[in-house]
Amino acid sequence: MSAKAVRLDKLLANLGYGSRREIQNLARAGAIRLDGAAWADAGDRIALDPDLPDRLVIDGEALDPLPGLCLMLHKPLGVTCSHKEAGPLVYGLLPERWRRRDPPLSTVGRLDKETSGLLLLTDDGALLHRIISPKANVAKRYRVTLDRPLTGSETGVFASGTLMLEGEERPLLPVILAVEDATHCAVTLTEGRYHQVRRMFAAVGNHVTALHRDRVGGLDLPADLAAGAYRIMTAPDVEAVFAGG
Ligand code: URA
Numbered sequence: 001m002s003a004k005a006v007r008l009d010k011l012l013a014n015l016g017y018g019s020r021r022e023i024q025n026l027a028r029a030g031a032i033r034l035d036g037a038a039w040a041d042a043g044d045r046i047a048l049d050p051d052l053p054d055r056l057v058i059d060g061e062a063l064d065p066l067p068g069l070c071l072m073l074h075k076p077l078g079v080t081c082s083h084k085e086a087g088p089l090v091y092g093l094l095p096e097r098w099r100r101r102d103p104p105l106s107t108v109g110r111l112d113k114e115t116s117g118l119l120l121l122t123d124d125g126a127l128l129h130r131i132i133s134p135k136a137n138v139a140k141r142y143r144v145t146l147d148r149p150l151t152g153s154e155t156g157v158f159a160s161g162t163l164m165l166e167g168e169e170r171p172l173l174p175v176i177l178a179v180e181d182a183t184h185c186a187v188t189l190t191e192g193r194y195h196q197v198r199r200m201f202a203a204v205g206n207h208v209t210a211l212h213r214d215r216v217g218g219l220d221l222p223a224d225l226a227a228g229a230y231r232i233m234t235a236p237d238v239e240a241v242f243a244g245g
Contacts, residue, residue: 002047003047003048003049003050004047004048005045005046005047005048006045006046006048007042007043007044007045007046008023008027008032008039008042008043008044008045008046009023009024009027009042009043011046011048012032012042012058014067014101014102014103015063015064015067015097015101016064016097016098016099016100016101016102017058017097020042023042024041024042024043026042026058026059027039027040027041027042028040031058031059031060032056032057032058032059033056033057034046034055034056034057035055039056048066050066052066053065053066064095064097064098064101065232067101067103067123067124068123068124069101069105069122069123069124069232070120070121070122070124070127070232070233070237070238071094071105071120071121071122071230071231071232071233072118072119072120072219072221072222072225072230072231072233072237073090073093073094073118073119073120073121073229073230074116074117074118074119074221074225074226074227074228074229074230075090075111075115075116075117075118075119075227076093076116076227076228077113077114077115077116077227078113078114079092079093079113080113081107081110081111081119082110085113087113090107090119090121091105093228093229093230094121094230101123103123103124103125104123105121105122105123106121106122106123106125106128107119107120107121108120108121108122108128108131108132108216109131109132109140109192110192111213112195112198112211114211115142115211115212115213116211116212116213116227117142117143117211117212117213117214117221118213118214118215118216118219118220118221119213120216120233120241121230127238130242131216131217131241131242132192134190134191136242137190138190138216138217138241138242139188139189139190139215139216139217140188140189140190140192140213140215140216141186141187141188141213141214141215141216142186142187142188142189142197142211142212142213142214143184143185143186143211143212143213143214144184144185144186144187144197144201144208144210144211145183145184145208145209145210145211146183146184146185146201146206146207146208146209147183147206147207147208147209148183148205148206148207149182149183150179150182150183150185150206151204153204154177154185154201154204154206155177155179157204158172158174158175158176158177158187158200159174159175159176159177160174161173161174163175163200163203164203165193165196165199165200165203166199166202166203168193172189172191172193172196172200173189173190173191175187175188175189175200176188176189187200188215197211198211216241217240217241217242217243218240218241218242218243219237219240219241
């Protein structure tokens, strides 16, 4: 099957390169090149071949990733996933032009401002919903540092499927807790309720002092992905998200 063809000015405008007029001006100036040859009319259609970013050059730079982009980001502490919280946004860690993409990149769920670790972003709404859907049962693993020593009862309470968080009407689904030492553990959960991990430990009389997500489904945060850095996900990375924990 041949790739869908789209107007180049629309494609580039939706990738944040400017208005259609600005893009036409770039084309007229010879600044848009496909396989080395100038693309004269930005109103012409171009086949959306997956290798287009390797072949199309805009103002001397390779084309940005096509729509259908999925990223893994190592969220540092102090940045937020939502405009509703004060502070710099995770989107500020991405190239400036990517913030003008349509469809926009969105975070797949959220991490609190004071939580670090693996955060996925995508412009593919169907994929986003597949990952966060309760049906997909995608497990998330958090490394937890606690203020007070574990008592030994937490594993059973979290696994019971009966723990009720303050202000909620439905108990939490079972959560697996793996003890590392007196004040460190890992929890694996499939739900994503508001401040869930912090509230779970508050419910058993403890306090989370540091929280870091190191795994989503079967995808680990790569050890060589520094805090604040991101990477484009490959198809196997996306499959790993659904491959279980
Ligand atoms: N639970 C929390 O309390 N915070 C997060 O960021 C994620 C899970």
